[in-house]
Amino acid sequence: GDGLRRAWFSEVTKEMGDRDFGLFSTAGEQTLQPNPNSAAYQSDHLAHFALLGRIAGLALYHQEPLDLPFSPAFLYVAFGYDIAFDDLATFAPDVYSSLKKLLAMSADELETMCLNFEALVYEDSSKRRRATELKPGGADEPVTVANVKEYLRLYARHRLLGAIEPQVRAFRAGLGVFFKEEILSNLRTCCSVAEIQLLLCGAAAIDVDDWKGSTLYDPPEYERSSTVTWLWKAVREMTLEERAQLLFFATGSTRPPATGFAHLMGYSGENLPSEQPFTVTRAAAAGRLPTASTCFNQLYLPEF
Known part of the structure; x- marks a missing residue:
């Protein structure tokens, strides 16, 4: 069912995203970037990245966010x-600002920089830096006014992809099971990276007003009960982690969809993904602990 799938997503991604597991390292703002040395942690690391790609594709298909x-x-x-080189302005602004100065340099100034088509790479195993070519024969090709734009483009590619290219290829192979290149091309055309991040990873914050405003009640008059009033008062006083735990208890997911609680997905008897509103149902036995049906995004709340 939908709830079991979401719970499985949560458990698998929690383990594979753990820094001790070695597939990822923490980038800026506590986001996850593939670890260039993931092979040192998991011998079958590329199989793990391929699996993650499949999970990402499946999650996008079902419109369910991953807690990654x-x-x-x-x-x-x-x-x-x-x-492109200008992409570094977004992903590595300090590096971009430094390298952009090369575009304004004269031929003599570039010559004094003694730059070749190389970049330094830090090796975790040896704790040293080594030079790697940005293209075949790059160690013997100096950077000049004529080729400085090519150098900057190749450096940007190296910075964003070079050290993690095997991991990225494996992830894309898994993603390709659900999203062929034609679909990905359309996605790139209509969505920014920030929008894809939101679609795939969901909203990190949990908006209580949105949650409450999108909730249904069974029976409808239960909305006006003291128990439901206490519920939302308690939710507002919760930490983000506690809200995520409550959401997981009731839906199997720790994050709401990118488009808000009104678009929670669940089981409706059809094979295709469909919206299933969060519902608070009055449980028959008063005084007992709450229970949930995660496939239907349903919280059974006894009267207290």
Whole structure:
């Protein structure tokens, strides 16, 4: 059922997104970026990334968010956006500001920089930096006024993709099970990376007003009961983590959809995904603990 699938999503992604598992490292604002050294943690790391790609595709198909805060930079390359130098302004602004100065330099100034088509890569195993070519023969090709734009484009590609290209390819292979290139191309055309991040990862915050305003009650008059009043008072006083736990208890997911609580998905007897509103139902036995039916986004709340 839908609730079991969402709970499975939550448990699997929680384990695979754990830093100790080694597939990801933490990027800016506590988002997840593939760990370039993931092979040192999991011998079958690429199979894990392929599985994550499949899970991401399945979650998008069912319009259900994953509790995996992927970094925008990872989603940018994973969904196949063309990489340009100006992309560094978004994903690595300090690096962008520094490298952009090369465009204003004269031929003599560039020559004094002694730059070749190389970049330094930090190796976790040796704790040292080594030079890697940005293109074949790059170590022997100096950066000049004529080729500086090519250098910047290749450097941006290296910065966003170079060290994690095997992981990205594996993720995309898994994603491709559900989303062929034609669909991904349309998605890139109509959606920004931020919008894809929101669709895939859901909203990090839980808006109580939106949640309450999108809730149905069974019977309808239960909305006016003291018990329901106490429920929403308690939810407002909860921390974000506690709200997420309550949402998980009732729906199997810790995050609401990107488009809000009015678009919670659930089981309606059809094979295709369909909206299933969050519903608070008066339980028959008063005084007992609340229960839930996650497939139907239903909270059974006894009167107290």
